[in-house]
Amino acid sequence: MVRKILLGLAGAAAISAGAECLYSDSFDRDSGDWYVEGGRSVAIRDGRLHIDADPEEFIKGGLNGGVCTVWNRTRIDGDVRVDFDVCVENSVTGTNNINFFLFYSMPDGSSPEASTQTRKYADYADYHPLNGYIFTFLNASENKENARIRIRRCPGFRLLRETYAGENRVDTVYHITLIRQNGVLRFLLDGKELLSAKDEQPLEGGWFGFRTFRTRLWFDNLKITRLNADGAADKSREAASSAGAPQEKSSERR
Numbered sequence: 001m002v003r004k005i006l007l008g009l010a011g012a013a014a015i016s017a018g019a020e021c022l023y024s025d026s027f028d029r030d031s032g033d034w035y036v037e038g039g040r041s042v043a044i045r046d047g048r049l050h051i052d053a054d055p056e057e058f059i060k061g062g063l064n065g066g067v068c069t070v071w072n073r074t075r076i077d078g079d080v081r082v083d084f085d086v087c088v089e090n091s092v093t094g095t096n097n098i099n100f101f102l103f104y105s106m107p108d109g110s111s112p113e114a115s116t117q118t119r120k121y122a123d124y125a126d127y128h129p130l131n132g133y134i135f136t137f138l139n140a141s142e143n144k145e146n147a148r149i150r151i152r153r154c155p156g157f158r159l160l161r162e163t164y165a166g167e168n169r170v171d172t173v174y175h176i177t178l179i180r181q182n183g184v185l186r187f188l189l190d191g192k193e194l195l196s197a198k199d200e201q202p203l204e205g206g207w208f209g210f211r212t213f214r215t216r217l218w219f220d221n222l223k224i225t226r227l228n229a230d231g232a233a234d235k236s237r238e239a240a241s242s243a244g245a246p247q248e249k250s251s252e253r254r
Helices: 112-119
Strands: 021-025 034-038 041-045 048-053 067-072 080-090 098-105 131-139 147-154 158-165 173-181 184-189 192-198 205-213 215-226
Touching: 034 112, 048 067, 048 205, 067 098, 067 112, 080 098, 098 173, 131 173, 131 184, 131 205, 147 184, 147 192, 158 192, 205 215
Parallel strands: none
Antiparallel strands: 021 215, 034 067, 041 048, 048 215, 067 205, 080 173, 080 215, 098 131, 098 205, 131 147, 147 158, 173 184, 184 192
């Protein structure tokens, strides 16, 4: 199912003309900005980032590619808004797992890339001692009507808040917005805020990445924008790309 994405975000941090774009990728080519931990396969094709972490059987620890993290090499800091499109193509278990790692770093503040071989199977527990936020959006087997959304903080894999809201279905394109501002973390689905959480000791910056568990899916139209103190996109510097939420590409079916 392809749904029209609403560009206006009432009550959310809107992207303004002249906003500073910190990073964007429409996955029309291999930029060299990404590296992979775990998974069965990861490929940029058809203008999308495709991740397959959906084996028929799961081996604990991700040894047969049942979990995957795709990291970006760009560090981002401060108050930011993250936008991207995502579509689950298949999940053997019906998990439909969509995760995003934000402001991740090693305990000493350095990039996770130098130690990537220690996490080559992308086992979830390997990320819990690091610094970072985890946004989780998945199909909740215990609540058939709604998806489950969680915001966690590491180290310690500490749950900040969770809720059951929205939906997460196969073959449906969703537009997700994540906001980090003044210690508050927010999750929006197709322009509607579904969850927010306050971190009393907020992380100031780090690296980011897409993650999934027992799911085959694609990501597209990633854009990360600087926010100012008023919650609007920062106009202090010329944008690196055009403003506005990314436009959805035509959907392919498998």
